[in-house]
Amino acid sequence: MKAEKNLQYPVVGSITRRWSPRAFTDKKIPKAEIKSLFEAARWAASARNQQPWLFIWATREQEDIYPQVFDCLNDWNQSWAKTADLLIITFARTLTDDKKHPITSAMYDLGLAMGNMTAQASESGIYLHHCGGIEIAKIKQHFQVPEHYMPVTMIAAGYPGNPESIPADIAQNEYNEQIRNEQDEFVFNGIPVWK
Numbered sequence: 627m628k629a630e631k632n633l634q635y636p637v638v639g640s641i642t643r644r645w646s647p648r649a650f651t652d653k654k655i656p657k658a659e660i661k662s663l664f665e666a667a668r669w670a671a672s673a674r675n676q677q678p679w680l681f682i683w684a685t686r687e688q689e690d691i692y693p694q695v696f697d698c699l700n701d702w703n704q705s706w707a708k709t710a711d712l713l714i715i716t717f718a719r720t721l722t723d724d725k726k727h728p729i730t731s732a733m734y735d736l737g738l739a740m741g742n743m744t745a746q747a748s749e750s751g752i753y754l755h756h757c758g759g760i761e762i763a764k765i766k767q768h769f770q771v772p773e774h775y776m777p778v779t780m781i782a783a784g785y786p787g788n789p790e791s792i793p794a795d796i797a798q799n800e801y802n803e804q805i806r807n808e809q810d811e812f813v814f815n816g817i818p819v820w821k
């Protein structure tokens with residue numbers, strides 16, 4: 627469905643194939659594949675191996691937990707994410723185990739874990755759509771989140787589906803080319819051209 631990426635240099639297939647769908651099929655993600663997504667996150671590097679991440683997940687068939695997770699997406703994201711089989715809320719733990727010191731790298735560490743998860747998904751034909759459009763207050767309320775856990779994103783995941791299953795004004799994105807800055811705008815072998 628997506629146009630081929632305009633690569634400047636070759637990269638591995640899990641990166642070439644990856645994009646962020648908003649329309650998903652009805653196909654369920656096997657439980658073993660879901661566990662492998664979290665296993666990939668588990669093996670990410672983190673500062674002092676503190677692993678300051680936590681995930682709450684639900685699949686659409688789980689009537690007890692899914693509605694609460696879905697409720698934590700903002701309205702715009704809900705309009706398309708309802709077709710995704712799997713939702714994951716990501717959290718960064720901002721304090722050390724003894725709760726005495728901040729983990730200043732928590733967001734970086736969570737990002738590495740999510741990079742691992744995204745690559746694992748792509749390798750399995752599963753697509754993740756990362757969402758910052760979430761309702762923090764609802765997450766805190768539904769899941770009794772302590773102060774030292776920061777809700778960061780929600781992931782909508784599944785297999786890419788028919789764009790006609792989502793609102794027409796959003797569906798066009800499913801066909802758009804993925805655009806990126808050129809490497810020489812952000813990679814420097816010396817003093818950068820700061821913008």
Ligand SMILES: Cc1cc2nc3c(=O)[nH]c(=O)nc-3n(C[C@H](O)[C@H](O)[C@H](O)COP(=O)(O)O)c2cc1C
Pocket residue numbers: 644645646647703755756757758759760779804
């Ligand atoms: C941290 C983060 C937050 C995002 N938030 C949203 C969001 O709330 N809603 C949405 O539809 N897409 C969201 N996206 C998806 C981006 O818009 C998308 O990754 C970007 O346009 C590049 O497209 P591609 O992933 O298909 O290459 C988010 C992505 C990231 C990494």
